[in-house]
Amino acid sequence: KGQIGEVHQLLDEIEAIGLHMDLVAYSILIHGYCKLGEIERALQVCQMMCSKQVMPNSFTHGAILSGLCKKGMLEEARWYLDNLASNGQMVDIILYNIVIDGYAKIGDVDGALELYEQILKLGLSPTIVTYNTLIFAFCKIGKLTVAEHFLRQIELNGLNPTVVTYTTLMDAFVGAGNTDSMLRMFDEMIEKATMPNVITYSVVMKGLCKQGRLQKAIDILKYMHMAGICADQITYNTLIQGFCEVRNIEMAFRIHDEMLQHNLMPTPVTYNLLINILCLKGKVDYAEQFLNSLLDKGVRLR
RNA sequence: GAGCCAGCA
Numbered sequence: 001k002g003q004i005g006e007v008h009q010l011l012d013e014i015e016a017i018g019l020h021m022d023l024v025a026y027s028i029l030i031h032g033y034c035k036l037g038e039i040e041r042a043l044q045v046c047q048m049m050c051s052k053q054v055m056p057n058s059f060t061h062g063a064i065l066s067g068l069c070k071k072g073m074l075e076e077a078r079w080y081l082d083n084l085a086s087n088g089q090m091v092d093i094i095l096y097n098i099v100i101d102g103y104a105k106i107g108d109v110d111g112a113l114e115l116y117e118q119i120l121k122l123g124l125s126p127t128i129v130t131y132n133t134l135i136f137a138f139c140k141i142g143k144l145t146v147a148e149h150f151l152r153q154i155e156l157n158g159l160n161p162t163v164v165t166y167t168t169l170m171d172a173f174v175g176a177g178n179t180d181s182m183l184r185m186f187d188e189m190i191e192k193a194t195m196p197n198v199i200t201y202s203v204v205m206k207g208l209c210k211q212g213r214l215q216k217a218i219d220i221l222k223y224m225h226m227a228g229i230c231a232d233q234i235t236y237n238t239l240i241q242g243f244c245e246v247r248n249i250e251m252a253f254r255i256h257d258e259m260l261q262h263n264l265m266p267t268p269v270t271y272n273l274l275i276n277i278l279c280l281k282g283k284v285d286y287a288e289q290f291l292n293s294l295l296d297k298g299v300r301l302r
Numbered sequence: 303g304a305g306c307c308a309g310c311a
Contacts, residue, residue: 024304031305062305097306104307132307139308168308202309237310244311272311 002036021049027060034067042067058092065095069102074111077102081115093119097129104137112137128154132164139172144181147172161192167200174207182207198224202235209242214251217242233259233267240270244277252277268302 007029014021021029026049033042042064046056061084068077077099085091096119103111112134119126131154138147147169154161166189173182186204189196196204201224208217217239224231236259243252252274259266271294278287294301 022303026304028304057305059305066306094306099306101307127306129307134307136307162307164308166308171309174309197308199309206309232309234310239310241310267310269311276311 004032004036007032020052021054023049023054023057023060026054027057027063030060031063031066034063034070037067037071039064039067039071039073058090058095062095062098065098065102069098069105072102072106074099074102074106074108078111091122093124093127093130096124097127097133100130100137101133104133104140107137107141109137109141109143126157128159128162128165131157131159132162132168135165136168139168139175142172142176144169144172144176144178161189161194163189163194163197163200166194167196167203170200170207171203174203174210177210179207179211196229198229198232198235201229201231202238205235205242206238209238209245212246214239214242214246214248231262231264233264233270236264237267237269237273240273244273244280247277247281249277249281249283266299268300271299271301 011021011029026045030042030045033039033045046060046064049056049060061080065077065080068074068080081091081095081099084095096115100112100115103109103115116126116130116134119130131150135147135150138144138150151161151165151169154165166185170182170185173179173185182204186196186200189200201220205217205220208214208220221231221235221239224235236255240252240255243249243255256266256270256274259270271291275287275291278284278290
């Protein structure tokens with residue numbers, strides 16, 4: 001939750017009682033700092049634990065690697081990873097996955113592939129997460145054919161595609177304007193008895209909206225309720241975005257209302273969409289009124 | 303008791 005103040009209080013308390021932080025506790029702390037983007041602090045904690053003879057393990061290194069990757073510091077992450085390996089430490093597949101994902105996120109498929117090959121050379125077994133990440137990497141740069149090739153590779157390697165595998169590909173197809181292939185993937189997933197989740201359905205809805213099949217998208221939402229899959233804020237935002245695209249203020253707000261009825265707090269994205277469509281329709285005064293009502297309620301707008 | 307992958311303006 002990013003409540004670092006509370007954490008410091010606890011640390012003081014731990015010390016006051018005379019307890020000692022152990023490996024898990026330190027790793028969690030390091031993970032927390034990395035999530036906040038405070039790599040410096042994380043590394044300091046890592047140094048401190050070492051000085052207390054508590055040696056980092058793979059979880060600890062994983063936290064640091066994700067932190068570096070999230071900051072886009074791939075050079076550093078790569079250096080860190082290579083160092084672990086050359087120091088004879090056991091580098092497990094998860095650490096590779098983390099850095100491969102780092103490359104994927106910045107669109108560096110070569111970096112990702114290089115590590116993938118290193119994994120194979122070391123005799124480590126790629127996991128489904130490795131493949132999902134590689135698929136994401138290729139989707140990200142628009143090489144959907146290669147991405148789909150990896151889907152087949154997964155099965156050849158005796159692994160099972162997961163909901164993440166399919167959803168990643170589906171989203172890429174939607175992004176490429178190929179809703180038919182998205183639906184083809186969806187069917188394949190169902191055939192393989194893989195359960196779609198809220199993210200999968202949101203992607204399906206995004207594709208349908210993009211094709212202007214808004215009623216179909218609403219049908220999906222209804223189906224989700226029936227199937228007991230809770231739509232979340234992103235699901236609703238996706239639908240609202242669909243209606244904004246066709247300038248249907250009425251429906252956009254109706255979905256917003258439905259969101260509230262389901263006890264989901266609209267997000268800043270929701271409000272941006274609604275205010276934007278009001279403006280686009282020339283109802284700037286209305287938009288301002290809406291905005292002011294939000295400000296009065298003290299709603300978080302970013 | 304802790305670590306990796308997918309969706310919204």
